[in-house]
Amino acid sequence: MADAGWVRVAGVADVAEGQVHAVRVGEREIALYHLPGGDFRATDNICSHEYAQLSDGWLEDGCIECPLHAARFDVRTGKALCAPAETDLQVYELKVNGNDLLVRVPG
Numbered sequence: 421m422a423d424a425g426w427v428r429v430a431g432v433a434d435v436a437e438g439q440v441h442a443v444r445v446g447e448r449e450i451a452l453y454h455l456p457g458g459d460f461r462a463t464d465n466i467c468s469h470e471y472a473q474l475s476d477g478w479l480e481d482g483c484i485e486c487p488l489h490a491a492r493f494d495v496r497t498g499k500a501l502c503a504p505a506e507t508d509l510q511v512y513e514l515k516v517n518g519n520d521l522l523v524r525v526p527g
C-alpha cells in the first residue's frame with residue numbers, strides 16, 4: 421500500500437518557521453524542523469551521543485545543536501558534524517498534506 425507507514429504527527433501551524441517541535445510516535449521521539457523558507461524535516465529527537473532532546477537545542481543554518489554537549493547535526497541528512505557525536509541521526513521522510521505534517525515511520 422502506497423500510504424503505508426505515514427503518520428500525521430502535527431499541524432503545519434504547530435511548527436513555527438525556524439523552530440523545532442518534538443512529537444512522539446509510539447516509542448519513537450521525533451524532532452520536526454521548519455527551516456527558513458518553508459522546508460520541513462524530521463529526525464530522531466534523541467541525540468546520538470547521550471540522552472538529550474534535540475528539540476531543546478538550537479536550529480541554525482539547517483543544523484541542530486544539542487543542548488547538552490553542543491554536537492551539531494545536519495537536519496536534512498542526519499549527519500553528525502562535530503564531536504562529541506560520532507553517529508548520525510536517523511532521518512524520516514516527511515510530507516506536507518494540506519495543513520498536516522506526515523512522517524513515514526518504519527514498521
Ligand code: FES
Binds near residue numbers: 472
Ligand atoms: S548528548 Fe548531545 S552532544 Fe552529548
